Structures are given as C-alpha cells and as structure tokens.
Amino acid sequence: xxxxxxxxxxxxxxxxxxxxxxxxxxxxxxxxxxxxxxxxxxxxxxxxxxxxxxxxxxxxxxxxxxxxxxxxxxxxxxxxxxxxxxxxxxxxxxxxxxxxxxxxxxxxxxxxxxxxxxxxxxxxxxxxxxxxxxxxxxxxxxxxxxxxxxxxxxxxxxxxxxxxxxxxxxxxxxxxxxxxxxxxxxxxxxxxxxxxxxxxxxxxxxxxxxxxxxxxxxxxxxxxxxxxxxxxxxxxxxxxxxxxxxxxxxxxxxxxxxxxxxxxxxxxxxxxxxxxxxxxxxxxxxxxxxxxxxxxxxxxxxxxxxxxxxxxxxxxxxxxxxxxxxxxxxxxxxxxxxxxxxxxxxxxxxxxxxxxxxxxxxxxxxxxxxxxxxxxxxxxxxxxxxxxxxxxxxxxxxxxxxxxxxxxxxxxxxxxxxxxxxxxxxxxxxxxxxxxxxxxxxxxxxxxxxxxxxxxxxxxxxxxxxxxxxxxxxxxxxxxxxxxxxxxxxxxxxx
Amino acid sequence: xxxxxxxxxxxxxxxxxxxxxxxxxxxxxxxxxxxxxxxxxxxxxxxxxxxxxxxxxxxxxxxxxxxxxxxxxxxxx
Numbered sequence: 109x110x111x112x113x114x115x116x117x118x119x120x121x122x123x124x125x126x127x128x129x130x131x132x133x134x135x136x137x138x139x140x141x142x143x144x145x146x147x148x149x150x151x152x153x154x155x156x157x158x159x160x161x162x163x164x165x166x167x168x169x170x171x172x173x174x175x176x177x178x179x180x181x182x183x184x185x186x187x188x189x190x191x192x193x194x195x196x197x198x199x200x201x202x203x204x205x206x207x208x209x210x211x212x213x214x215x216x217x218x219x220x221x222x223x224x225x226x227x228x229x230x231x232x233x234x235x236x237x238x239x240x241x242x243x244x245x246x247x248x249x250x251x252x253x254x255x256x257x258x259x260x261x262x263x264x265x266x267x268x269x270x271x272x273x274x275x276x277x278x279x280x281x282x283x284x285x286x287x288x289x290x291x292x293x294x295x296x297x298x299x300x301x302x303x304x305x306x307x308x309x310x311x312x313x314x315x316x317x318x319x320x321x322x323x324x325x326x327x328x329x330x331x332x333x334x335x336x337x338x339x340x341x342x343x344x345x346x347x348x349x350x351x352x353x354x355x356x357x358x359x360x361x362x363x364x365x366x367x368x369x370x371x372x373x374x375x376x377x378x379x380x381x382x383x384x385x386x387x388x389x390x391x392x393x394x395x396x397x398x399x400x401x402x403x404x405x406x407x408x409x410x411x412x413x414x415x416x417x418x419x420x421x422x423x424x425x426x427x428x429x430x431x432x433x434x435x436x437x438x439x440x441x442x443x444x445x446x447x448x449x450x451x452x453x454x455x456x457x458x459x460x461x462x463x464x465x466x467x468x469x470x471x472x473x474x475x476x477x478x479x480x481x482x483x484x485x486x487x488x489x490x491x492x493x494x495x496x497x498x499x500x501x502x503x504x505x506x507x508x509x510x511x512x513x514x515x516x517x518x519x520x521x522x523x524x525x526x527x528x529x530x531x532x533x534x535x536x537x538x539x540x541x542x543x544x545x546x547x548x549x550x551x552x553x554x555x556x557x558x559x560x561x562x563x564x565x566x567x568x569x570x571x572x573x574x575x576x577x578x579x580x581x582x583x584x585x586x587x588x589x590x591x592x593x594x595x596x597x598x599x600x601x602x603x
Numbered sequence: 604x605x606x607x608x609x610x611x612x613x614x615x616x617x618x619x620x621x622x623x624x625x626x627x628x629x630x631x632x633x634x635x636x637x638x639x640x641x642x643x644x645x646x647x648x649x650x651x652x653x654x655x656x657x658x659x660x661x662x663x664x665x666x667x668x669x670x671x672x673x674x675x676x677x678x679x680x
Contacts, residue, residue, distance in 0.1 A: 194637070219631050219635070220631070220632030220633060220635070339637065339638040340638055340641070340665065341641065341642060341665065342665050344638075345661075361639060362638070362639070365642040368646065368657060369642065369645075369660045371657045372657045539639055539643070555618075556620055559619070564635070568635050569637055575618075
C-alpha cells in the first residue's frame with residue numbers, strides 16, 4: 109500500500125508528541141512540529157492538484173523541511189526522489205533527465221551553486237509540464253510552472269526512488285516501498301540497540317537511502333536524532349558539542365576526520381558515546397589504529413546495500429576483530445567459490461528493493477529468485493566467519509560516498525584532448541579511497557586543465573584527487589590492467 | 604610561510620589553479636572544497652608547519668583562504 113509512511117510513524121502506541129525528536133543546524137523539532145509541518149506541505153501540494161503516481165524530486169538540504177515534504181508527498185501518494193544537494197550541473201542534469209520528475213522542490217542556491225538555473229534549463233529543454241517549487245531557505249516556496257504536455261504517471265506502487273550514478277553514465281534509480289523501510293528500521297534498531305532515551309548523532313546525508321532510512325527509523329523510534337545538514341567540520345563539531353550524543357552513525361573516514369580534529373577534548377565528544385555505527389566503507393587497519401584510544405565505547409561496522417538495506421553488523425567491537433551477525437530476516441550465501449575459497453556474497457531479505465527504475469534488464473542481472481548478487485568478494489573461514497576481500501564491480505568508496513569509475517572516465521573523455529581515461533580507487537588515509545585517473549592525451553594539455561574541466565560538472569567528491577598523464581594504458585589479457593594502475597598510483601603518490 | 608607559499612600549497616593539494624585562490628576565496632563556495640578535502644588540507648598544512656591539528660582546531664578559521672592563513676600564522680607565533 110502506498111502513502112502510509114506517516115501512519116507508520118505516528119500511529120504508534122505511547123506517542124509523546126511533545127518529545128523533541130529532531131535537531132539540526134536549523135533548530136529543534138518535536139513530533140508535533142513535524143505533524144504541523146507535514147500539514148502545511150499537504151495543503152501546498154493540494155493547490156497543484158492530485159500528485160498520485162507523480163515523481164517529486166527533492167533537492168532540499170534542510171533536514172526538517174526535507175522530512176516534512178517527504179511525509180507530505182508520500183501521504184498524497186506521490187513518489188519521492190531525493191537528490192543530493194552536493195551534485196553539480198552535469199550529474200544533476202543526468203539524474204533529472206533520467207527520472208523526469210513531474211514536480212521539483214529545490215533550494216535556489218547552495219554552496220555557491222545555482223540549483224534553480226540547472227533545474228529550469230532541464231525543464232525547458234524537455235518541453236513537458238514541470239512544476240518547480242524553489243526557495244532560499246527551504247521554508248518559503250515560490251512556484252513556477254514550465255508549460256508543456258503532461259508526463260505520464262507511475263502505476264506501480266513505489267514510495268521512494270533513490271538515485272546513484274550508474275557505471276555507463278546513465279544513473280540508476282533504486283525503487284523501494286514502505287516494507288523495505290520497515291525492514292531497514294528493524295535492522296538499524298537492532299544493530300544500534302536504539303531506545304527512546306537515546307540521543308543519536310548522524311553524520312550521514314539524508315538524501316541517500318541509508319541516511320533517509322536512518323532518519324525515518326529514529327523518528328519512528330522517538331529517538332532524539334541530531335543530524336548535521338552541513339558537512340563542514342566546524343559546523344559538525346559545534347552541533348555535536350551542543351548536543352553530546354550517546355550513539356553515533358557515520359562512515360569510517362568521516363569519523364576518523366572528526367576524531368583527528370577533536371581528540372584533545374575526549375570528555376565532550378567521546379566519553380558520552382556508547383555505540384558508534386560505521387558503514388559505507390571497509391574498516392582499514394589504519395582506522396583501527398587511529399581510534400584505538402577511544403575507551404568504553406563499542407564500535408560496530410554495518411554492512412548494507414542501497415538495494416537491500418542493512419544486512420549484517422559486527423557483533424563485537426571492531427577493534428577486537430570483525431565477526432558478523434545477520435540483521436533480523438536477512439539471509440546470506442556465497443556463490444561461485446574459487447579454489448582459494450573466495451566467492452561472491454549474495455543476500456536475501458523478506459523485503460528487498462522493487463527493482464531499478466526503468467531497467468528491468470539490470471534488475472534481472474543482479475536480483476534473481478530473491479537473491480541479490482552484491483559484487484562483494486568474500487572468503488568464508490571457520491564455518492560462519494566472513495571476510496571481505498574485494499569487489500567484483502570496481503566501485504570506489506570515498507568518504508562513505510560511492511564513486512563509479514565509468515562516470516568519471518566518461519567525463520574525462522568528454523574533454524577534446526583526452527583520448528582514453530581509466531579511473532581507479534587507491535587507499536588514502538583521510539578519504540578511505542581516493543579517485544585516481546590515468547589519461548592518454550592527444551595534443552597539448554596539462555593536468556591542471558583537466559582538474560578544472562571536471563571541477564564544476566560533478567559533485568566535488570567525484571573529481572579525481574590525482575590525474576596522471578601516461579603514454580598508454582596497461583592491458584592484461586585484453587582488459588585494462590587496473591591492478592598495475594593501482595600499483596602505479598601508489599608509487600607515484602607521496603602517501 | 605608567506606601567503607604566496609600558502610596559496611601554492613593549497614593549489615597543490617586541492618588541484619585548483621593558483622590564480623583562482625585569493626585571500627577572500629571561500630573554501631566551500633568559491634573553491635568547492637568539501638569536508639574531507641578540507642580535513643586533508645588542514646592535516647597537510649599543519650604537518651608542513653609542524654603544528655598538532657587537534658590542539659589548534661577550535662582556533663582555526665575554516666571559512667576563507669586568508670582567514671586560515673592568518674590563524675595558522677598566529678598559532679606558529
């Protein structure tokens with residue numbers, strides 16, 4: 109059934125509507141404040157007619173407004189498409205072209221980038237009806253309608269489409285429903301042992317499916333969720349200082365960076381912590397070493413996928429070695445096991461995603477008979493212990509965000525002087541992995557120009573951290589030899 | 604370290620052309636530097652200046668290039 113997120117959250121027993129459940133740089137919000145906010149957006153949306161089955165894109169960096177809008181759109185049976193406010197012209201336009209939203213809520217400008225202009229340019233280019241709501245503060249919205257024939261509505265029961273950049277330059281949309289969110293909520297509550305008395309600090313973008321599920325789970329459980337809207341460290345540090353938390357969820361690289369900046373004030377930041385949940389990247393020995401002195405707090409690793417939610421978490425503190433436990437209802441298997449005992453991890457849950465938006469072919473490729481082929485290569489030891497050894501797909505995990513090499517390779521080869529480009533991920537102490545590009549060029553061009561070329565087109569974290577010009581790309585058995593390229597990158601780097 | 608040297612260092616680390624980096628450039632809005640890049644940059648600058656980052660973090664101005672330069676120079680004195 110569509111449109112029931114609101115009921116799921118608010119039809120709880122012992123609902124204390126005055127309890128403060130959300131704090132961000134914007135302010136504090138109780139369940140009552142959220143209910144009122146949702147009502148306002150419902151009446152705003154009703155003014156433009158029925159939105160059932162319509163795709164509603166949200167480029168809304170203010171978390172309370174984002175939450176209110178999300179619940180309002182869902183209540184009216186529209187389909188929510190959260191879009192990261194860290195995207196730039198090229199990657200944003202590609203997502204808009206792919207999703208073709210009927211309605212867009214966008215902040216006008218954010219971090220020096222003009223979102224309104226990019227949204228207008230796209231809406232005018234497709235010459236179909238689009239309703240654009242824009243705002244300076246995510247509170248007061250102006251409406252603008254780009255005229256044209258209406259787009260058809262969705263007939264499938266989709267609640268949310270989470271977007272990621274695809275490997276071929278075409279984005280991927282992960283379609284999920286309320287059952288998926290309920291499953292992830294259960295998994296997060298179990299792994300983080302959430303209760304009403306908790307104050308949970310989140311350094312996770314809520315425009316991603318993981319962050320969005322964490323936000324909804326926290327509100328549903330009436331936890332006090334303190335979540336940063338800004339990813340600038342002084343802002344994060346200030347927020348955590350004002351609202352010291354007993355639980356924290358983020359990626360290993362963001363946690364490490366936070367710790368490097370604040371470790372002289374152990375009492376304020378780390379003493380209150382009982383559980384730190386880390387996800388989005390693997391845990392490196394370097395990470396374990398950095399955080400070894402944090403006492404009396406359990407650090408766990410969470411393993412999940414946009415498509416299936418949170419699947420496993422480490423039972424014990426990761427500093428004593430990782431032993432995985434399955435979240436309630438999840439099943440795993442290892443297939444195509446090699447002689448060395450390494451195979452691909454497959455997972456099954458009672459409520460996985462509904463498929464990739466408009467790509468049944470892609471869905472079929474990785475999701476068969478309820479089993480999802482993760483692309484993660486694992487070794488099974490001592491019966492049930494699982495050790496991650498690599499990835500079949502060569503996705504880069506930088507700071508908890510995913511960077512798809514194919515997207516950046518395509519961007520680089522759009523430059524007139526670039527003949528060939530190959531992008532690899534290389535371990536880095538701050539980023540987790542850094543993005544390294546090798547290019548073969550024709551004519552005269554220096555790397556400085558290539559960096560500038562990428563700068564304004566895609567989200568900053570996707571811009572290569574290093575670009576090397578090479579005479580040719582090494583090939584092994586007819587395929588690009590990424591192993592050699594990673595080796596070159598390590599040799600060429602000073603760290 | 605002179606401002607010119609500081610500017611060069613920022614350019615080297617962030618791969619932003621040195622002529623785009625001025626005293627009043629905002630790291631986030633003008634140079635588009637994101638959070639982890641900023642931490643990476645701070646760590647590198649602190650290492651060059653032989654300062655312990657976590658000791659001085661609360662006194663650093665992260666907003667503009669000139670502001671960060673001034674706050675680092677002050678720490679060194």
